[in-house]
Amino acid sequence: MSDVPMSHILFVSTALFFIGMYGLFTRRNMITMLMAIELILNSVNINFVVFNKYLYPDKLDGIFFTIFIITIAAAEAAVAIAIIINLYRSHKSIDVEDATEMKY
Amino acid sequence: MSASAIIFYIISAFILGAGLLAMTTRKIFRSAIWLLFSLIGVAALYFWLQVEFIAAVQIVVYVGGIVVLIIFSIFLTQQSGKEMPRQPVKRILFSALAVLFGFGLTFLQIWKYNFQPTTKTFNWTVSQIGTQMLSTAKDGYALPFEVVSMLLLAAMVGCIVIAMKAPAATNGKPKSEELEIIKKREQEEITVTKISELL
Numbered sequence: 001m002s003d004v005p006m007s008h009i010l011f012v013s014t015a016l017f018f019i020g021m022y023g024l025f026t027r028r029n030m031i032t033m034l035m036a037i038e039l040i041l042n043s044v045n046i047n048f049v050v051f052n053k054y055l056y057p058d059k060l061d062g063i064f065f066t067i068f069i070i071t072i073a074a075a076e077a078a079v080a081i082a083i084i085i086n087l088y089r090s091h092k093s094i095d096v097e098d099a100t101e102m103k104y
Numbered sequence: 105m106s107a108s109a110i111i112f113y114i115i116s117a118f119i120l121g122a123g124l125l126a127m128t129t130r131k132i133f134r135s136a137i138w139l140l141f142s143l144i145g146v147a148a149l150y151f152w153l154q155v156e157f158i159a160a161v162q163i164v165v166y167v168g169g170i171v172v173l174i175i176f177s178i179f180l181t182q183q184s185g186k187e188m189p190r191q192p193v194k195r196i197l198f199s200a201l202a203v204l205f206g207f208g209l210t211f212l213q214i215w216k217y218n219f220q221p222t223t224k225t226f227n228w229t230v231s232q233i234g235t236q237m238l239s240t241a242k243d244g245y246a247l248p249f250e251v252v253s254m255l256l257l258a259a260m261v262g263c264i265v266i267a268m269k270a271p272a273a274t275n276g277k278p279k280s281e282e283l284e285i286i287k288k289r290e291q292e293e294i295t296v297t298k299i300s301e302l303l
Contacts, residue, residue: 006220007219016142016146021203021206022200025203026127027191029188035126038143039126049158054219054222060228060243061243063158063228068252073165082263084177084181
């Protein structure tokens with residue numbers, strides 16, 4: 001395991017973060033934007049675990065932060081999907097361009 | 105290059121390829137399935153890092169919970185076979201440029217800093233993780249644990265309230281009943297006035 005340098009693992013997490021960022025920029029469908037946010041949160045989790053394991057192996061704080069982020073991501077996904085379904089009921093569409101009532 | 109390193113590069117190529125396909129494919133259901141593969145790849149990366157507890161949590165919560173929720177909501181709101189509309193080329197070009205520059209800048213910083221891992225080993229059992237998480241002593245995480253449990257409860261209640269159908273306040277039935285009552289009262293008043301006139 002030590003023959004893989006730490007920067008290669010950080011390369012994976014950084015690339016995953018910016019792939020999620022690209023999805024967040026280009027997609028206009030709410031469900032796909034939610035998926036992009038899930039990818040971003042996953043890349044942050046990888047970072048926490050790697051820093052904990054390689055730099056501070058005698059502590060557990062990174063593991064706990066990862067567990068809390070996973071929990072909050074689950075709660076966030078549930079609330080977001082409830083909002084999306086409610087929006088679909090009133091607008092018959094979940095495109096962000098169609099929901100502009102509160103914009104101006 | 106050892107077998108462990110080869111496995112790491114295979115896993116990371118799998119994660120990045122599946123993630124890229126999830127963000128670029130135009131069919132929304134395929135996008136959800138690629139996201140599922142990407143999350144499984146992240147769980148495999150945790151197994152490779154030998155943090156089995158986080159890998160198990162990742163599989164149970166993400167793969168078993170969130171992706172299934174997303175797929176259900178796709179079936180409830182979309183025609184999953186239809187392709188999503190193509191985005192304007194200008195938007196794709198500029199977001200790709202922004203993302204590439206951001207990635208370059210961030211990774212340049214990481215590369216220059218050159219993190220050096222310590223020689224100490226990471227060996228915690230799941231029972232040690234649980235004990236420290238629920239301890240109230242120093243380095244214990246009992247208070248955040250309770251706060252997160254309250255947050256989950258609040259999120260659950262919020263989901264039910266948001267997704268509930270609005271109560272049927274202006275339905276047809278009570279209105280017609282009210283109208284009938286009003287008509288009856290008017291008729292009664294008319295008869296009362298007639299009777300009083302006759303008297």
